[in-house]
Amino acid sequence: MALIELSGIERVFQLGDTEVHALSGLDLTIEAGEYVAVMGPSGSGKSTLLNLLGLLDRPNTGTYRLEGRDVTTLSPDEQARVRSERIGFVFQSFHLVPRLTAAENIALPMTLAGIAAAERNKRVTQALQDFGLEHRADHRPDQLSGGQRQRVAIARATIMQPALILADEPTGNLDRQTGEEVMHLLEALNGKGVTLVVVTHDQVLGARSRRQLAMEDGRLKVDSARPPG
Amino acid sequence: MRFADTLRFARDAATGYPMRTTLSVLAMSIGVAAVVVLTALGDGARRYVVGQFSSIGTNLVIVLPGRSGTGGFNPANAITTTPRDLSVDDAASLQRVPAVKRVAPLAVGTSEISFGGRLREVMVAGSTSDFIPIRNFELAQGQGLPEEDWNRGSSVAVIGSKIREEMFGSEPAVGQLIRVGDRRLRVVGVLKSVGQGLGMNTDELVIVPVSLAQAMFNSNTLFRILVEAKSREAIPDAKEQVMNLIKQRHRGEEDVTVITQDAVLATFDKLLGALTLGVAGIAAISLAVAGILVMNVMLVAVTQRTGEIGLLKALGATARTIRLAFLAEAAMLSAVGALVGYLLGQLGAFALRQAFPVFPAYPPDWAVIAGLGTALGTGLLFGVMPARRAARLDPVQALMKH
Ligand SMILES: Nc1ncnc2c1ncn2[C@@H]1O[C@H](COP(=O)(O)OP(=O)(O)OP(=O)(O)O)[C@@H](O)[C@H]1O
Ligand SMILES: [Mg+2]
Numbered sequence: 001m002a003l004i005e006l007s008g009i010e011r012v013f014q015l016g017d018t019e020v021h022a023l024s025g026l027d028l029t030i031e032a033g034e035y036v037a038v039m040g041p042s043g044s045g046k047s048t049l050l051n052l053l054g055l056l057d058r059p060n061t062g063t064y065r066l067e068g069r070d071v072t073t074l075s076p077d078e079q080a081r082v083r084s085e086r087i088g089f090v091f092q093s094f095h096l097v098p099r100l101t102a103a104e105n106i107a108l109p110m111t112l113a114g115i116a117a118a119e120r121n122k123r124v125t126q127a128l129q130d131f132g133l134e135h136r137a138d139h140r141p142d143q144l145s146g147g148q149r150q151r152v153a154i155a156r157a158t159i160m161q162p163a164l165i166l167a168d169e170p171t172g173n174l175d176r177q178t179g180e181e182v183m184h185l186l187e188a189l190n191g192k193g194v195t196l197v198v199v200t201h202d203q204v205l206g207a208r209s210r211r212q213l214a215m216e217d218g219r220l221k222v223d224s225a226r227p228p229g
Numbered sequence: 230m231r232f233a234d235t236l237r238f239a240r241d242a243a244t245g246y247p248m249r250t251t252l253s254v255l256a257m258s259i260g261v262a263a264v265v266v267l268t269a270l271g272d273g274a275r276r277y278v279v280g281q282f283s284s285i286g287t288n289l290v291i292v293l294p295g296r297s298g299t300g301g302f303n304p305a306n307a308i309t310t311t312p313r314d315l316s317v318d319d320a321a322s323l324q325r326v327p328a329v330k331r332v333a334p335l336a337v338g339t340s341e342i343s344f345g346g347r348l349r350e351v352m353v354a355g356s357t358s359d360f361i362p363i364r365n366f367e368l369a370q371g372q373g374l375p376e377e378d379w380n381r382g383s384s385v386a387v388i389g390s391k392i393r394e395e396m397f398g399s400e401p402a403v404g405q406l407i408r409v410g411d412r413r414l415r416v417v418g419v420l421k422s423v424g425q426g427l428g429m430n431t432d433e434l435v436i437v438p439v440s441l442a443q444a445m446f447n448s449n450t451l452f453r454i455l456v457e458a459k460s461r462e463a464i465p466d467a468k469e470q471v472m473n474l475i476k477q478r479h480r481g482e483e484d485v486t487v488i489t490q491d492a493v494l495a496t497f498d499k500l501l502g503a504l505t506l507g508v509a510g511i512a513a514i515s516l517a518v519a520g521i522l523v524m525n526v527m528l529v530a531v532t533q534r535t536g537e538i539g540l541l542k543a544l545g546a547t548a549r550t551i552r553l554a555f556l557a558e559a560a561m562l563s564a565v566g567a568l569v570g571y572l573l574g575q576l577g578a579f580a581l582r583q584a585f586p587v588f589p590a591y592p593p594d595w596a597v598i599a600g601l602g603t604a605l606g607t608g609l610l611f612g613v614m615p616a617r618r619a620a621r622l623d624p625v626q627a628l629m630k631h
Contacts, residue, residue, distance in 0.1 A: 051625050054543065056542070056543060056624045056625050056628070057624075057625050076547070076548060077547045077548070077549075080542070080545050080546065080547045080548075081545065081547075083542075083543065083544070083545040084544065084545020084546075085545070089543045089544070091628070095536065095539075095540045095543075095628070097537055097540070098245070099241055099242070099244075099245035100241065108541075108544055109544045109545060111230060111231075111234045111238070112230050112541065112544055112545055112546045112550060113230075113545060114230055114231050114234075116231075117234075156544075160545075
């Protein structure tokens with residue numbers, strides 16, 4: 001059973017009287033444990049695809065099966081539960097809560113899920129260690145460097161032990177060196193079995209993945225797993 | 230999200246934006262403080278007046294000439310004189326009424342008093358020996374009016390403390406002869422000073438036997454008859470029996486009004502209680518305004534934190550969780566505001582009591598409870614809309630606002 005199965009996905013935005021087809025005729029299967037890079041020019045629908053995969057958005061038509069279950073028909077609360085337990089997000093602009101410390105930001109998904117404080121502290125301590133943030137636990141985001149912020153964000157994305165991590169240009173706001181480090185962290189997670197989908201503009205970074213998807217005008221132009229022909 | 234975590238999250242959010250938090254807490258606290266101080270003022274006035282009225286006597290039933298138009302108590306009747314015959318014999322007859330303990334007729338007028346070349350105008354009260362105990366007056370020196378036939382008054386007077394001071398200075402007053410109008414009277418007693426109260430100022434009063442006063446003012450009528458009932462429970466009986474007897478004596482005509490101190494008290498109590506309520510209502514409007522301010526502050530918070538709300542949704546927060554977090558924040562702002570306002574209000578009432586010691590400016594319990602309740606209520610009520618707006622945000626749109 002594939003982790004992700006998309007079939008016949010259409011996503012249309014209404015802009016005044018014009019329709020923008022952000023995604024059209026999309027069929028895609030991603031197996032558990034894969035490492036997929038999504039590439040393509042600006043406006044080609046990469047972020048829209050990722051939002052859809054993350055259950056932040058719904059397609060106009062088509063079905064999305066996650067771990068064999070049709071998730072497009074779930075209620076908002078059920079979708080929230082799936083996001084909480086199965087999916088981790090990493091954003092280009094980190095999206096940390098400015099008034100919370102690094103440790104509190106990492107613990108946030110567990111807090112929202114109602115996990116007890118003792119268990120939270122245990123897992124956060126471990127995560128801080130895993131991501132080299134032991135001495136940054138009580139720092140607020142504005143006291144952290146970009147790389148450290150993204151490490152906090154990745155720690156947060158993994159704290160609920162999701163099956164799928166979705167990263168939308170995670171290195172977009174970082175210099176080359178720091179970006180490489182962040183990609184290494186994500187790839188290490190993938191090495192432990194987490195499915196990784198990364199949107200990137202960077203050909204070099206994209207080339208590191210085992211499978212590349214190239215988008216254009218909302219369509220899947222190239223899928224390296226299924227060479228044309 | 231756990232309840233304790235929701236509260237902590239809301240608290241951090243509130244303290245994370247000190248400016249708007251201070252603003253809404255301030256608005257809420259001003260509203261609550263207004264309720265507390267204004268009701269303390271209103272209720273203080275009520276207690277003051279009731280206290281003053283209670284001090285004029287115990288279990289008093291007052292007979293005044295003339296029929297009250299409304300049948301109920303009309304405060305104007307207590308002050309103005311309606312000339313209708315009410316005689317000393319009427320008063321004397323009331324002594325035989327079963328529910329009555331003692332009776333004092335009262336005739337009043339103004340006259341001149343002179344002693345040793347000093348002259349001044351005074352209020353003269355003509356009454357009998359029971360007048361002083363019925364009115365709860367106390368004597369500083371000497372004794373009260375003698376017990377004697379009401380129709381044959383001896384030439385004596387009891388004077389107020391201020392009269393004594395002005396007429397006699399440091400000389401002893403008791404035993405001296407003074408002139409009141411065209412009469413020479415011997416001073417037999419001096420009243421204790423009670424200060425300015427409601428009604429006549431006893432410190433500037435001269436009390437003489439009733440028949441003497443009537444002769445002085447050349448009249449046979451009384452201003453009032455003061456009746457003391459045997460007990461608090463006997464007041465209604467006393468009132469009825471007094472009324473019946475007077476009616477019988479006046480050939481079946483109900484030409485007098487009988488009021489009880491209780492009724493007067495109840496009327497003032499009700500009047501000033503209503504005033505307090507009105508004042509509390511006005512203050513409550515400021516609470517509603519504060520509630521609207523909290524709503525606006527929370528709406529701004531939702532706009533400011535749109536990105537954060539999107540993030541919370543991406544991290545798996547349900548709509549309910551987000552609603553509760555924002556509602557808890559609104560509740561916290563109003564709760565802290567209410568508490569601060571309560572303390573400020575109590576401080577204000579305390580300052581009032583310090584400045585005016587005779588004035589018992591304590592906020593009534595109901596006002597404090599209603600004030601705090603309204604503050605929390607409006608805070609929550611006006612917090613609902615922003616919280617729902619936050620919970621309804623589209624996560625993708627919200628995440629883009631960062
Ligand atoms: N909410 C929206 N309303 C209208 N149009 C939208 C909306 N979101 C996306 N679009 C349009 O859908 C198309 C795909 O957008 P998307 O954000 O997925 O592109 P992208 O590949 O992520 O681009 P970039 O590389 O610049 O991030 C674009 O034409 C965009 O303008
Ligand atoms: Mg994008």
